[in-house]
Amino acid sequence: MIELGQADPRVVVLGADLSDSTRALWFKEKFPDRFFSFGIAEQNMLGAAGGLSLAGKIPFVCTYGVFLSGRAWDQIRTTICYSNLNVKMGGAHGGISVGPDGATHQALEDCALIRVLPNMTLVVPCDYYETKKATIAVGKMFGPAYVRFGREKTPVITAPDTPFELGKAAVFREGSDISLIANGYMVSQCLLAADELAKEGISARVINLHTLKPLDREAIVKAAQETGAIVTAEEHQLIGGLGAAVAEVVAEECPVPMAMIGIRDQFGESGSPEELLKLHGLTAGNVAQTARKLLARKKGR
Amino acid sequence: MSRESLEEMARLIRIDIIRSAYAAPGATHEGPALSIADICAVLYFEAMRLDPQNPAWPDRDRFVLSKGHGYQALYSALARRGFFDLKELETLRHLHSILQGHPDMRKTPGVDATSGSLGNGLGIAVGMALAGRLDRKDYDVFVVLGDGEIQEGSIWEAAMAAAHYGLSHLIAFVDRNGFQSTGTVNETMRVDPLAEKWRAFGWNVEEIDGHDVSAIAAFIQRARCQEGRPSVAIAHTVKGKGVSFMENNNKWHMSGLTREEMERALVELGAERGDAA
Structure with missing residues (x-):
């Protein structure tokens, strides 16, 4: 400012x-x-x-x-x-x-x-x-x-010279089996989840969809076409948030199996940030587990 | 402009209100426009520093019709002041018209702020006046509020802010016609004591006859001499003023007009062919 x-x-x-x-x-x-x-x-x-x-x-x-x-x-x-x-x-x-x-x-x-x-x-x-x-x-x-903005100290995962363009999703990690699309704090959790999945031989693309509007439809369609499965993750209600925005594009242009991580139509409560994130399934472990299940669904098609 | 010329302009604005109401699809807001015709005449033909050829002139005085449903009076004043052709009044509320159902700054030349959602205009005016002060400009910002509209809490947030920042270039009118959409203000939600409320919020307050063009102009002159605080006139008005069967009859808050009603109203207003929109 x-x-x-x-x-x-x-x-x-x-x-x-x-x-x-x-x-x-x-x-x-x-x-x-x-x-x-x-x-x-x-x-x-x-x-x-x-x-x-x-x-x-x-x-x-x-x-x-x-x-x-x-x-x-x-x-x-x-x-x-x-x-x-x-x-x-x-x-x-x-x-x-x-x-x-x-x-x-x-x-x-x-x-x-x-x-x-x-x-x-x-x-x-x-x-x-x-x-x-x-x-x-x-x-x-x-x-x-x-x-x-968030309140808590958020892990720093970019550098001063990391490119940033409004309306343009940033691929933070390339991958071909599945895409993890997130914004805010959940981007860091998706990167950790991708590390975990890599150890199991799963190649996960991580997309930082920082701009929710205007939405980078092209990056979403590309992820759907090239990886065939999408997990979204956000610190927000699933209704009307990032997952819903991605699903709107996927449903209209290139339907593939999807799973969404976020708040499931309920209010929060007091607690430490770590406790609350865990309670609502907003951790790297949850992202990895959701990705595994979704991959099974993708293969079963 | 002389008193007689301003009164004549208010009469023409009332004629335009009736003609545009008849030309519009469905119902329009005749009553709440007729009650502010005199205020609009004084603002646009006496008080405000304007250039119709350059509606975005940075040094112009601004006007925010916070009670956006008085649009017919505003559109007529703008057209007669030369911001756009009088013929446009016939397109009111039609598809693709520059004259939307409520004031729209992106579609109508001369409209300084979009309004229609009640309670928002005074805050917009506070921002305009703050910017003027920051830039050391001397333009004034005028606002017309409805007496029902001020039931919105955001009006009192803005009233507080205007006094807090001592915005003497902010000059407001409360169109005190005593009615709102579904009935009288008194039975819907009392707003009295009005002058005392504004005074308590730190404003310079006057009560005036909102149909007396000289009184309106004199109030503006005194308000412009105020230092360190905003001014408001509680403008006592009659809803539907100028058309006997519309005065104090709340049916005309929003109504369609038959041909016969239109003709009767125009006769009462002394309309002649030459006054035509």
Whole structure:
């Protein structure tokens, strides 16, 4: 954010009383005139972001994803997306790994709510470096964009020079027997699962589908055609999330056996991130096991 | 513009509202447009700094019709101010028209913000006014709110923010016609005491006759002299103003118009062939 702020004076940041937690205060220290506190009032904050963009600013709005996508959805839909306004949203605390704060604060539906909106760009980066690249990339494009952040320290699996392109899925590991498609934290788990599967002689392709919208349909079709089976993994409800998005493409263009890992139509609860990830089957071991079962199904066809 | 000219402009806007209502498919919102005709006439023909040849002029004053269902008055004012041809009013709500069922900034030249989902306009105006201050520009941002619309909590979030940031370039009107979609505001959800509420939120508040063009213009002049706080006029109006059988009859919140009703309304408004849209 600070790099963007330095490069472009039009960038302003808006916060809703969680700016310490979302680290937006770092921007405020650097550019006090260009940071606006909106209090605990998300609807107005998103409306005002729309107004700022209409007067030529590039507003970045940052708060927890549950409140951003839930409380202000109408403003995001009707004010921002319908008029294709240049507003950037940072939805923090995405996923079950938010942990102890419990179900009220764990954004598990945000991608579904945001993905359904025309004109929107939706990115779920996999680690620190990708988050930085995604933030800079959405700042440079025109139109509404939403970047989903996790809370917990996430394993760093990319480097500062790893290529990143909005709307373009990244193949992190080549493979021919099965494809593991994930975003966010689950990309790291799929890489670990692929290591495990390799020991058994299974060649798994790992695809980082960081941009949920616009969706890289080509990469999905290619994975279906070349590997014949797809496991998806996400820290989000299966309904309306990454798995559903991939399934929409696969069903329409190239049906192959699929299995999905994610939250199964339920709310979270308090607990440590590790406990919750395990409880909901969001580990490398679960990905590997699901892949094995799916491969058996693929062979049985 | 003189008082007489502004009153004449408001009359023409009312005629356009009736004509466009008759030309549109299905029902339109006659009542809530008629109640703001005078405010729109003063804004577009007296108060606002505009250039119809350059609708995106960065230094222009802005207008947000937060009660988007008053679109017929806005479209008429824009057309008569020269943003687009008056003939377009006949295409209201038709397929592929530049005049959508509610204001659409991407389709209609001169519309500064899309509206229609109630409760959103004041927040948009707060953002525009904040940007103006950041850029050291002196443009004003005008907003028209419905008295039913302000039941939306987001209006009060925005009211708080406007006062918090001392946005003196933000000037609002509450179209206090006493009705909303299904009945009176009082029986649906009371919003009184209105002036006290806005005052308590830190605004400069005046109560005016929303059909008196001089009173509207004078309020705007005083509001422009305010420092450090936004202004709002509680504009007392009559829903359906100007057409006897529509006044205070909430059937006309949204209704279709028969040919006979259209003709009666136009006679009451003194329409002549020359006023035609």
